[in-house]
Amino acid sequence: MYWLSSDNSDTTGGDCEKEERGMYEKHVSKGHLPYCYLKVRLDFEDDADIDIIIFKHIVIQAVQSLFGEAVSCTPIDVLKYRQTNREAILRVSSSYFTKLWASLTWYSSYNEQSCAFRVLQVSSHLMALAANSRQLSLA
Amino acid sequence: MAAPMKHATPVGKIVFEKSNFNDKKSRHLQHITDHYFNYSVETMLPGCGILPLDIQMPLTEVEAFVSYMVPLAQIIRPDFLEGFVRRGKLHILSHGTQIDTQDCAALLPTGMLILNLTKDSYEQLGIEGKVANFGDRKTCKYVIEINVKDPTFVPGKKLYERIKRCLTEHLNLKFDFLLTWGPEDEKVSSASVQYYFQCNGFVCNRLPIRRKQREYVDLAVPVISSDNPTGEAECCCDSMEFYEWLGACATDVDLSATSLDSYTSSYTCPSPREQKDRCVTWVCRGMLTCDSIIDVLTKLRQIVQKMDLPWVNLTVHGFMDSPVSWGQREHSFYHNGDNLYTFVIFPNNDYWLYSAIGSKDICI
Numbered sequence A: 001m002y003w004l005s006s007d008n009s010d011t012t013g014g015d016c017e018k019e020e021r022g023m024y025e026k027h028v029s030k031g032h033l034p035y036c037y038l039k040v041r042l043d044f045e046d047d048a049d050i051d052i053i054i055f056k057h058i059v060i061q062a063v064q065s066l067f068g069e070a071v072s073c074t075p076i077d078v079l080k081y082r083q084t085n086r087e088a089i090l091r092v093s094s095s096y097f098t099k100l101w102a103s104l105t106w107y108s109s110y111n112e113q114s115c116a117f118r119v120l121q122v123s124s125h126l127m128a129l130a131a132n133s134r135q136l137s138l139a
Numbered sequence B: 001m002a003a004p005m006k007h008a009t010p011v012g013k014i015v016f017e018k019s020n021f022n023d024k025k026s027r028h029l030q031h032i033t034d035h036y037f038n039y040s041v042e043t044m045l046p047g048c049g050i051l052p053l054d055i056q057m058p059l060t061e062v063e064a065f066v067s068y069m070v071p072l073a074q075i076i077r078p079d080f081l082e083g084f085v086r087r088g089k090l091h092i093l094s095h096g097t098q099i100d101t102q103d104c105a106a107l108l109p110t111g112m113l114i115l116n117l118t119k120d121s122y123e124q125l126g127i128e129g130k131v132a133n134f135g136d137r138k139t140c141k142y143v144i145e146i147n148v149k150d151p152t153f154v155p156g157k158k159l160y161e162r163i164k165r166c167l168t169e170h171l172n173l174k175f176d177f178l179l180t181w182g183p184e185d186e187k188v189s190s191a192s193v194q195y196y197f198q199c200n201g202f203v204c205n206r207l208p209i210r211r212k213q214r215e216y217v218d219l220a221v222p223v224i225s226s227d228n229p230t231g232e233a234e235c236c237c238d239s240m241e242f243y244e245w246l247g248a249c250a251t252d253v254d255l256s257a258t259s260l261d262s263y264t265s266s267y268t269c270p271s272p273r274e275q276k277d278r279c280v281t282w283v284c285r286g287m288l289t290c291d292s293i294i295d296v297l298t299k300l301r302q303i304v305q306k307m308d309l310p311w312v313n314l315t316v317h318g319f320m321d322s323p324v325s326w327g328q329r330e331h332s333f334y335h336n337g338d339n340l341y342t343f344v345i346f347p348n349n350d351y352w353l354y355s356a357i358g359s360k361d362i363c364i
Helices: A052-067 A069-073 A094-106 A126-130 B028-033 B053-060 B072-076 B078-083 B119-125 B158-170 B192-199 B239-250 B290-306
Strands: A025-028 A035-044 A076-082 A087-093 A113-123 B012-020 B038-046 B064-071 B088-095 B104-107 B112-118 B141-147 B174-183 B204-206 B210-222 B273-288 B312-318 B339-345 B350-358
Touching: A035 A094, A035 A126, A052 A076, A052 A094, A087 A094, A087 A126, A094 A113, A113 A126, A126 B239, A126 B312, A126 B339, A126 B350, B012 B239, B028 B290, B028 B350, B038 B239, B038 B290, B053 B273, B053 B290, B064 B072, B064 B192, B064 B273, B072 B078, B072 B112, B072 B158, B072 B174, B078 B192, B112 B119, B119 B141, B119 B158, B174 B192, B174 B273, B192 B204, B210 B239, B239 B273, B239 B312, B239 B339, B239 B350, B290 B312, B290 B339
Parallel strands: none
Antiparallel strands: A025 B012, A035 A087, A035 A113, A076 A087, B012 B350, B038 B273, B038 B312, B064 B174, B064 B204, B088 B104, B088 B174, B104 B112, B112 B141, B210 B273, B312 B339, B339 B350
16 A cells, blocks of 8 residues: 555643533624725836825725715725735725725726736635635645 | 615624533534634734744644645545545645636545536536535536545446546546545554655645744733623623734734824724733644644643633634535635634633634535
8 A cells, every 4th residue: 555654643632621611602793794804905017115104095095086075984994004015904894895895996097107906805804814825835 | 985885795704602611512623623624723822922832733743735636536546545535534625726716626534525616517527416505607616525435435336437437538627636634543654645646646745834923022912801702891802803803913913003093094902901011923824634723722721721821812714715614514705715713712711712704605
């Protein structure tokens, strides 16, 4: 057969022995969760130096150009921003998520420089954006 | 923008459970063992400056492999079924194909071979399956389930011969496979499966396990109480706000820079909170086995008591393109391919368990 010998020892641990205590509770979310999170990247045809303040300004400009001035009352948070590749994590209320995504898709130029938002990952859990198995490197 | 879109499809679902490890009906082990394909494990220890070495051991010892362009017919060969599928826990998952638009395959340790196929592939293959729960008419997908561990699934029997014919003559499906094998016999090495593929002329390499450690100094940590997940009492924080904060730490959001009047972000650490001198987080990525995660959980339970920590957490992310999430529950990618869970472990053996899934996945 193809079996090779093993030199690994058993590493399974033991369990604690205590009396049963506490009550079981289960909550299942229904409908929308409060926020949606988007991991996005802003790509320019030519390289551009964009800091977090300008980036936030661009996001608001994108929404404003498609849906108008009323945007100012909707908070969009830039939770994280990496200036080297202009990658950011945005947080928005679930009910405005579709409009934000649409606005980012439509946005195409900043200061007469062609650019595009790439939506890399979307989730209603911030934790989910911590890992992306599609980026698994095999080498 | 003023009018919100309240009827748009939700992006995800979350299930929160509170229980105790010593509760006889606690399903924490089942929850881990049913989640077959694990991509990333992350743990956070508040109030701890150095990561204990024994937490890392179980995960770094996992032997996972990647084998390229393997025909599906290869994994139903009698020598493979007898040598590996029926003699240990074999996890196989296709890699590099996206489940929303392409063919994907997985072999579960229970012996179920799951094929998630596009309409074209399904019709060419000719094995009976069912329409997937996901997708619309345009992106219709089909799911085929075959129990290859069944004692009657052997050469000479009608079902075996028909499936073999379909996989070799009708449509020769080939995948890059990620795999792990936990042999029943301790004297046998899990690297035998790599040797098998190499002997059969396939490239089969060890899948590297990537590790990353982050240390925090003077971090504000929310105060939580295992008995009060809803945060009704003002002395502790709500479990959902706490989960968001854990996510902010995991995604490396700079929590020190943000304040309520900040232009870029209004997010802050939830209240009430306490300052911790040192915190450490550790991430491990690759293809990780359920048994190694159980070992880590056991060690974390000992550490939270021994080091007198307020809590520790363990987050496991599944593969986005896995055809199953928990057990044989169908999984796919709609807005996202979320299938992850987080344990928050308390010193009194209570735990909180968050399971996050995509909007069209079936709840656990």
